[in-house]
Amino acid sequence: xxxxxxxxxxxxxxxxxxxxxxxxxxxxxxxxxxxxxxxxxxxxxxxxxxxxxxxxxxxxxxxxxxxxxxxxxxxxxxxxxxxxxxxxxxxxxxxxxxxxxxxxxxxxxxxxxxxxxxxxxxxxxxxxxxxxxxxxxxxxxxxxxxxxxxxxxxxxxxxxxxxxxxxxxxxxxxxxxxxxxxxxxxxxxxxxxxxxxxxxxxxxxxxxxxxxxxxxxxxxxxxxxxxxxxxxxxxxxxxxxxxxxxxxxxxxxxxxxxxxxxxxxxxxxxxxxxxxxxxxxxxxxxxxxxxxxxxxxxxxxxxxxxxxxxxxxxxxxxxxxxxxxxxxxxxxxxxxxxxxxxxxxxxxxxxxxxxxxxxxxxxxxxxxxxxxxxxxxxxxxxxxxxxxxxxxx
Amino acid sequence: xxxxxxxxxxxxxxxxxxxxxxxxxxxxxxxxxxxxxxxxxxxxxxxxxxxxxxxxxxxxxxxxxxxxxxxxxxxxxxxxxxxxxxxxxxxxxxxxxxxxxxxxxxxxxxxxxxxxxxxxxxxxxxxxxxxxxxxxxxxxxxxxxxxxxxxxxxxxxxxxxxxxxxxxxxxxxxxxxxxxxxxxxxxxxxxxxxxxxxxxxxxxxxxxxxxxxxxxxxxxxxxxxxxxxxxxxxxxxxxxxxxxxxxxxxxxxxxxxxxxxxxxxxxxxxxxxxxxxxxxxxxxxxxxxxxxxxxxxxxxxxxxxxxxxxxxxxxxxxxxxxxxxxxxx
Numbered sequence: 094x095x096x097x098x099x100x101x102x103x104x105x106x107x108x109x110x111x112x113x114x115x116x117x118x119x120x121x122x123x124x125x126x127x128x129x130x131x132x133x134x135x136x137x138x139x140x141x142x143x144x145x146x147x148x149x150x151x152x153x154x155x156x157x158x159x160x161x162x163x164x165x166x167x168x169x170x171x172x173x174x175x176x177x178x179x180x181x182x183x184x185x186x187x188x189x190x191x192x193x194x195x196x197x198x199x200x201x202x203x204x205x206x207x208x209x210x211x212x213x214x215x216x217x218x219x220x221x222x223x224x225x226x227x228x229x230x231x232x233x234x235x236x237x238x239x240x241x242x243x244x245x246x247x248x249x250x251x252x253x254x255x256x257x258x259x260x261x262x263x264x265x266x267x268x269x270x271x272x273x274x275x276x277x278x279x280x281x282x283x284x285x286x287x288x289x290x291x292x293x294x295x296x297x298x299x300x301x302x303x304x305x306x307x308x309x310x311x312x313x314x315x316x317x318x319x320x321x322x323x324x325x326x327x328x329x330x331x332x333x334x335x336x337x338x339x340x341x342x343x344x345x346x347x348x349x350x351x352x353x354x355x356x357x358x359x360x361x362x363x364x365x366x367x368x369x370x371x372x373x374x375x376x377x378x379x380x381x382x383x384x385x386x387x388x389x390x391x392x393x394x395x396x397x398x399x400x401x402x403x404x405x406x407x408x409x410x411x412x413x414x415x416x417x418x419x420x421x422x423x424x425x426x427x428x429x430x431x432x433x434x435x436x437x438x439x440x441x442x443x444x445x446x447x448x449x450x451x452x453x454x455x456x457x458x459x460x461x462x463x464x465x466x467x468x469x470x471x472x473x474x475x476x477x478x479x480x481x482x483x484x485x486x
Numbered sequence: 487x488x489x490x491x492x493x494x495x496x497x498x499x500x501x502x503x504x505x506x507x508x509x510x511x512x513x514x515x516x517x518x519x520x521x522x523x524x525x526x527x528x529x530x531x532x533x534x535x536x537x538x539x540x541x542x543x544x545x546x547x548x549x550x551x552x553x554x555x556x557x558x559x560x561x562x563x564x565x566x567x568x569x570x571x572x573x574x575x576x577x578x579x580x581x582x583x584x585x586x587x588x589x590x591x592x593x594x595x596x597x598x599x600x601x602x603x604x605x606x607x608x609x610x611x612x613x614x615x616x617x618x619x620x621x622x623x624x625x626x627x628x629x630x631x632x633x634x635x636x637x638x639x640x641x642x643x644x645x646x647x648x649x650x651x652x653x654x655x656x657x658x659x660x661x662x663x664x665x666x667x668x669x670x671x672x673x674x675x676x677x678x679x680x681x682x683x684x685x686x687x688x689x690x691x692x693x694x695x696x697x698x699x700x701x702x703x704x705x706x707x708x709x710x711x712x713x714x715x716x717x718x719x720x721x722x723x724x725x726x727x728x729x730x731x732x733x734x735x736x737x738x739x740x741x742x743x744x745x746x747x748x749x750x751x752x753x754x755x756x757x758x759x760x761x762x763x764x765x766x767x768x769x770x771x772x773x774x775x776x777x778x779x780x781x782x783x784x785x786x787x788x789x790x791x792x793x794x795x796x797x798x799x800x801x802x803x804x805x806x807x808x809x810x811x812x813x814x815x
Contacts, residue, residue, distance in 0.1 A: 130688055160619075212603050268793040273550055274743075275792065277736045278785045285782030293776065300609060412604070447619040454615030461608050464598050 108455045117470035138473045143413040145466050147415075149459035150427065157452045169277060171300055174441040182370040187319035191390060192429035193422075194323035195220065198382035199407025200414060200421035201334050201374040202258075206272070207209070208338060208347040208356065209341045209371040215261060215276025217404025218283035219254040223380025225287045226253025227387045228305040228395040233311055239311025246312065247384045254380015255373040257283060262372030266365035272372070304394035314389040323385040328422065330378065335418035347371060379404065402450070406432075409457045428453065499754045503761070504645075511644045521768055522648045525760035526656065527722060528784075531556065531731075532756040533659045534714035535738025537666055538588070540749055541707025543742065544670060545700045546683040546804040547595055550606025552711050553735025554613030555587040559715025562618040564726040568625040576627075577655065577716045584712020585705055587613075592704035595613055596697055610735075618728045631655075631721045653721040655713050662710065667749035679703055682801035686809040696809050711735070735787065740788040744795045747802060755791075765780045 139143050158168035178185040184375035194228050199216040206213040234242050261279055264270040290296075291303045312320040314449070338344035349357040350367055386399055406428055413427075414420025435446035459465050490497060511518040535552045542549040549555075567576025591609060593599045631653040640650040649660055666746035670676040678699060681689040686696045714734070719726045741759060745752030766783045769775070 130537055212607065214607060264789065264793055270789070270792045273607070274739055275789060278740075278789050281733050281785040282782050282789075285778045285785070289776050289778040292778070402614075404805060405614075406609065408607060412608075445619065447615075447621075451619040452617035454612040457608055458612055461600065461604055462594060462598060463600055464594075 101124035103319075116459055130229060138470055140267060141466060142417070142420075144469065146413050146415065146420075146424070146460050148469060149456050149465060152459050152465075153452050153456040156383040156455050157448065160448070160451065161442075161444060164444060171438060171444060175434035175438045176430060179430040181317045185437075187316060187321065188433040189426070189429045190319070190324045191316075191321045192432045193425045194321060194327045194383035194385055194389070196406055196410055196425035196428050197327040197331055197405045197421050198378045198385075199403050200410030201331060201418055202379040202382075203407045203411035204414065204416050204418050204421060205338070205375045205378070206371045207411060208344075208351045209368060209369065210260075210351040211272050211371060213258070213276055213372065213375050213422065214273055214408060215258060215279050215404070216375070216382075216407040217400055217402075218276065218405055219258045219376040219379035220383040220386070221280075221400045222257040222374075223250035223254035223284050223285055223383030224387045224399055225290060225295070225305065226250050226380065227384030228308075229290075231387070232295065232306040232307050233307045235306075236424060237311065239313075242309055242312035243314060243388055246308070246388060247381060250380040250382075250384025250387070251377040252380070254383060255377040258372040258376025258379070259369050262369035264439050265372075266368045271322075277358040287395070288397075291397075295395070297394065300394070300396075301478075303397065304392070308388050312388060313393055314385070316389075321389055323389050325354060326381075326385070327425075330381075331418050331422055333376075335462060338418060341438050343370075379407070406453065409453050412461050495751060497750075500750075500760075503754070503757060507644060516592045517768070519644060519647050522644065522761075524767070525757065525764040526648050526652075527760070529756040529760035530656045530722075531717050531734050532738045532741050533663060533753055534655075534710040534717065535735050536742040536745065536752045536756065537659075537662055537710040537749060538584075538714075539739055539742040540670070540702045540747060540752065541664060541679075541710070542588075542591075543747060543770065543802055543805050544683045545679050545703040545812045546686060546802060546807065546809065547592070547700055547704050548602040548606065548806045549591060549704070549707070550593055550603055550739070551587065551609030551613075551735075552606075552738050553731050554606075554610035554734065555584050555708055555711035556718065556735050557610075557613045557617055557729070557731045559584045559712040560719035560730060561621070561715070561726055563712075563716035564627070564724075565622075565625065567627055567720060568797040571628045571807050573627070573629060573631060573720065576720055577713070580716030580720075581709050581712035584708040584710070584715060586708070587711070588708025589701075589705040591699045591708075594656045596700045596704065599810070602806055602808075609723045614729065617726075621726065621728055625726075627720065627724045629722060630680040641753055648701045653717075655717040658713055659717075661717060663749050663753045670749065680802070682809075683804055686804050686807075690809075690811060696706035697811065700809070714738075737784060738786055740792050743801075746795075746800075759784060759787065 154172065158172070161168045161171045179189045180186065199220060202219065203213050227246040227250040231242050231246040234245055237245075243309040257279060258276075261270075261272050261275040264275050265272050288303070291305050295305045297304055297306045314323065338347065346357070346362045348368055349360065349362060351365060354364060357367075382401070382403065386403075387393065387395060390399075410421050410424040410428060413424040431449045435449045438444055438448070439446050503636050507518065507522060510521075535556060538552050538555065539549055559580040563576045563580025563699070566579035567573055570576070587609060591602075591605055594605045595602045633651060633653060634657060636646075636650040636657075640646040642650070650657075670679065678689065678694050682694060682696045682699055690696050715731070718730055718734070737759065738756075741752055741755045745755040766780045770777065770780050
């Protein structure tokens with residue numbers, strides 16, 4: 094479905110041409126687009142996709158400060174303890190980076206389908222499925238050399254996540270089931286199946302609570318210094334996805350479908366296949382995040398809560414990054430630092446770690462409201478929300 | 487008669503369910519009653535949530551945020567009831583918070599032209615963040631919700647037990663379905679609502695204020711999600727848990743689609759869901775299925791139902807599309 098907001102501008106231009114048929118070519122004023130200002134203001138207007146999220150984050154921290162104040166804690170001290178640990182110490186940086194890895198990957202898992210006009214809110218289930226697939230593969234191959242186990246576990250994670258996500262893609266492509274509902278349902282179904290697995294076939298008998306077998310020691314990904322192995326993988330994938338979306342035929346086809354699926358279909362792009370493929374790529378990224386969580390994070394097993402709210406943080410990150418693949422990196426750094434610092438915050442001030450969910454919710458709200466851009470830039474605000482989703486068709 | 491003909495699907499399926507229930511009731515009175523009570527309990531929040539969806543989508547606004555609306559309402563209802571010691575205040579605040587969330591969705595999407603799907607997802611995430619941050623364990627309600635017995639009606643075997651010996655919110659759900667159905671298909675408001683959901687620019691030409699009507703409908707629609715939230719935290723259980731809606735808002739959306747955006751059919755669909763759920767938990771003792779597979783049955787059923795129903799029902803024409811006066815569609 095085309096974004097109906099895009100059409101009118103084309104329509105008015107045509108009308109302008111028709112109406113002034115005989116007259117000299119008029120200067121057709123583009124609706125709502127005054128000449129761009131120059132200098133610093135011009136730079137800010139051109140870089141709106143950066144300015145708006147930054148303002149949103151600052152505003153969210155300010156609102157958070159009021160909430161912290163209301164609990165009788167100095168906001169300055171609270172933010173200091175939040176960030177000084179997570180960004181200022183080697184341990185804290187390692188924790189931040191460890192959190193960043195799945196966040197970048199889950200952010201990408203939302204960004205890629207968005208290009209095709211699909212809203213993947215199932216990164217959570219895809220990550221969980223990837224993690225359990227990695228756990229199953231690692232357990233099956235526990236006698237193999239460590240490196241091989243790690244690689245195969247990651248491949249299993251990618252495949253597990255991709256398979257899980259393609260169910261939603263196939264339902265969308267063949268039956269028109271909306272992906273927002275199907276991915277949410279698949280999240281719940283994944284949770285149920287995995288709950289059964291870690292209580293049954295994959296349960297480690299030596300563990301007192303439901304958990305999978307641990308990753309074999311040689312397969313564990315140990316960090317180099319304070320850099321976890323997953324970080325370079327995630328960064329390279331972010332760059333690869335950016336390249337794929339901007340420079341390859343596949344990326345062009347995704348973009349075309351996202352902008353106008355009728356045109357794409359007319360141009361001979363196979364819509365159904367592309368929808369499934371976009372979801373599979375997304376699921377693979379989220380599944381990889383799951384397998385890295387399994388191989389990299391203590392206790393190196395699949396257990397309840399391994400996914401946390403990573404899948405949903407992925408949505409926040411994708412919207413904060415304005416659906417740019419490279420933008421997921423700074424967004425994930427912010428979210429990762431907040432999550433990594435929340436326990437220090439709790440320790441120092443007694444404020445619950447849920448404050449982070451709250452801050453992220455406010456940020457998400459501010460960054461996705463078009464009104465914010467209008468407030469800052471007035472008539473220079475970029476019009477589109479960059480995303481068009483489809484419902485009912 | 488025309489009415490019967492037009493609604494033969496909903497009436498037919500309700501009659502079929504009833505007949506099957508009475509056969510079952512005749513076989514085993516106790517199990518049947520408890521099972522159907524369970525089914526209706528499961529269905530109440532789904533019916534209410536789906537009514538919120540009906541109000542929004544019939545006017546052309548997708549509401550993915552029903553889940554968040556329910557969650558915030560459950561939270562607000564429970565804690566205001568616990569703080570004030572009055573159940574009435576709790577239910578009232580729950581409904582009001584549903585309306586407030588509806589107003590938020592309406593303002594951002596209808597006025598602010600924000601993408602409706604994203605707005606809904608944002609509502610869900612914000613609701614989770616808000617309720618988990620402000621959640622404090624250890625609060626209790628001063629009293630349980632009253633159990634009302636409707637005179638005469640509650641004496642009917644089976645149906646009386648299931649539908650007419652319940653709490654106020656379940657009763658509210660039962661009454662709301664025919665009321666919304668009648669309003670939607672038999673009143674001037676309903677005709678206009680369907681018009682702005684199908685073809686807003688035509689409605690606009692006919693002099694209907696599309697923007698205002700969408701704002702009002704989406705806002706008012708929140709009252710049902712609010713009631714659903716209050717039902718979850720006050721009537722079905724008495725307590726609030728983080729994330730206690732557990733996907734019911736999305737089940738409600740699936741039921742809305744399964745029910746073809748018509749309140750009576752939605753009611754039948756929700757009963758079907760509730761029944762399948764109750765049946766599965768009964769079967770658990772008989773067949774040896776792992777308990778986890780029972781709990782995920784409603785979600786699996788949703789996917790299957792959507793895959794089957796998607797091709798058969800037709801969504802309101804303009805659903806999901808923002809309306810800008812003078813820009814056509």
